[in-house]
Amino acid sequence: MSGSEKRSEVAVVTGAAQGIGRAICEVMARTGYAVCGxxxxxxxxxEEWEVRLTRFGARDAAAFPFDLNKIETHSETVSRIAERFGAVDILINNAGIGSPKRGDMLDLTPENYDATLGVNLRGTFFLTQAAARWMLNNGAKNGVNRSIVFVSSAGAEIASLERAEYCISKAALPMLTKLFALRMSAAGVNVFEVRPGIVRTAMTSAVAAKYDVAISEGIVPAGRWAEPDDIADAINALVSGAFRFATGSHVFIDGGLSIQRL
Structure with a gap:
């Protein structure tokens, strides 16, 4: 694809206002997608967000207010996106929250447990369900690659006692990936899971000093934080069609954090 060409797909990114989600939108804009945040x-x-993405190179761009917790709005939101852009080809489930309060898992409250799983798992499932229904009811145009991506975490596999509810919510996303991969494969929709490691975002800013020390002591073999663009570039590659026979797969973007060592 030359720099003057535009992708024909419409990409939808949740949690698009900051951090990893914002980086995903910007990378996909530079690739020429139409991007809905x-x-x-x-x-x-x-308007400022939309103009910015268009200047980056997006074929089209729009941002909608959206709360994953309000599952009653999900189908309407998907329909609104399809009406605005003409399709919903790619869904990148990036939105999520960290533990409302880090601490001993024996002190975890039902309220914090429900809040975390409500966004990271329940909301993500039902938005994906709504998008998947739209995709199945509306065939892809020729040459369009359709994909669903779940942004989980290295915490899907690595236990962290001080944020149990977060790890539980992320550990469920590998199964969502497998389930949606099986359900959507016949329709040519590829489903992937991306597991970021320690990423420099607003979510990790409160514990940045702790992670700085851990990284300096070698917890990340690559020797540095992940940046949002590291995650965004990987997702951009996955949805490009280059991995079209790898549905149901996951990839760690963590600088080797998850590798077991003696």
Whole structure:
């Protein structure tokens, strides 16, 4: 694809206002996709965000206010995206929250457990369900690669006692990946899971000093934080069609954090 060409796919990214989600939108804009960002931080007027992505190279761009917790709005939101852009080809489930309060798992409250799983698992499942239904009811145009991506975490496999609810919510996403891969494969929709490691974002800013020390002591073999672009570039490659026979697969983007060592 030359720099003057535009991708024909419409990509939907949740948690698009900051951090990894913002980086995903920017990388996909540079690749020429039409990009729809969803985030509860957005308002009904997001012209600055939309103009910025268009300047990066997006074929089209729009940002919608959206709350994953409000599952009653999911089908309507998918329909609104399809009406605005003409299709829903790629869904990148990036939105998520960390543990509301880190601490001993024996002190974890039902409220914090429910809040974390409500966004990271329940909301993600039902938005994906709504998008998958739309995809199955509306065939892909010729040459379009359709994909669903779950952004989970190295915490899907690596236990962290001080944020049990977060790890539980992320550990369920590998199964969501497998289930949706099986359900959507006949329709040519590839499903992937990406597991970031220690990423420099607002979510990790409160514990940055702790992670700085851990990284300096070798917890990440690559010797540095992951940056949002590291995750975004990997997702951009997955949805490009280059991995079209790898549905149901996961990839760690963690600098070797998850590798077991003696």
């Amino acid at each position: 969803l985030d509860r931080a957005f308002t009904d007027n997001n």
